[in-house]
Amino acid sequence: LESNLCRLDSQRASSPRIIIHVDVDAFFAAVEEREHPTFKGKPVVVGADPKGGSGRGVVSTCNYEARKFGIYSGMPILIAWAHCKDAIFLPVNYPLYREVSFKIMKILKGHADKFQKTSIDEAFLDVSERVINYFKAEQLARRIKREIKRAEELTCSIGIAPNKLVAKIASDFQKPNGLTIVEQNNITQFLSPLQVDKIWGIGQKTKAKLKPMGIETIGELASYDSTKLKKKFGTLGFAFHQMAQGIDHSEVVEKRIPKSFSHEQTFDTNVSDAKLIQMKVDKLLEEVIKDVERHEFTFKTLTLKVRYDNFETHTHSTTLPFPAIKPKTFKEIAHKLLFPSLQSGKAIRLVGIKA
Ligand code: TTP
Ligand code: MG
Secondary structure, eight states, X not given: OHHHHHHHHHHHTTSOOOEEEEEETTHHHHHHHXXXXXXXXXXXXXXXXXXXXXXXXXOOEEOHHHHTTXXXXXXXXXXXXXXXXXXXXXXXXXXXXXXXXHHHHHHHHTTOSEEEEEETTEEEEEOTTTOSSHHHHHHHHHHHHHHHHHHHSOOEEEEEESSHHHHHHHHTTTOSSXXXXXXXXXXXXXXXXXXXXXXXXXXXHHHHHHGGGTOOBHHHHHTSOHHHHHHHHTHHHHHHHHHHTTOOOOOOOSSOOOSOOEEEEEEEEEEOOHHHHHHHHHHHXXXXXXXXXXXXXXXXXXXXXXXXXXXXXXXXXXXXXXXXOOHHHHHHHHHHHHHHHHHHTOOEEEEEEEO
């Protein structure tokens, strides 16, 4: 694998690319601010109603004013409320955000040779054919910012680099309303001081494993012995090492193939009734399977997520040796995964299913 990748390196070195990554700032919250000019300058949290202390659900996002209070995406809404009771709390208005997203993506697509939307507010643009150098790429990025501002009254942050990995890290580097350009000869200098979890696939767990190895920054990861990394993390270890050098050959592809489908739901009140929980799991499973089938996929791994009333969250998975085909099998697996949680007798707050 290593020698193959090295060969790929030298093959592709001859055709440098210019990749732009665009990420809208505080997307849902920014749309809400635009819709309600009186919110300007105030902390805005989108997710759920804290109901004066009895609300449920999590923060989808919040504006930068609210972030000053320590509020962030995924935080339970009541914790956010405890951080800032005066913030404006709003429910999630997906239809509106989807519409805005569609219009932004249309603008972006018009400026790309190859275009890849990666989330509701993020996309990669390969502009290698249409701009000849980074100076021209910067001009294009500024134009994109102006167009999004004019059309949707929103700001975004942009990263420009020779590959997707570095472009994405760059767009996050000076948020909000940032523009960060990292040319090939600056990649090492740019990446070295950053924390390892900026690398794709390195989350809190891997970060914790790397720390005792003396690896906290991307620079430290890049200079670590790749054989040892491979030993510890398998092929992933080698991939981490490559990415830490700023190497990424992945193409900007029009349509990303989803790797998983999932649905989850927070109960209105915590539930310990086994029957009710099972029914909810069955319902979520049905929705997930519908998604899988609609996309003409199959799956081998089914994961159940359970969050108890004390917010302790567990996931349990089963991987079949072959893709599952019978709905009855899925149900059996889901019930088996759920069984220990039901046995525990603990009240459950949220359940989720992923295929
Ligand atoms: P992000 O781009 O991750 O966040 P953001 O646009 O709100 O803020 P930033 O300025 O840091 O880019 O996600 C885009 C939208 O996706 C976000 O506005 C709300 C939604 N979202 C969730 O619903 N839950 C989540 O956990 C995250 C991270 C995002
Ligand atoms: Mg964003």
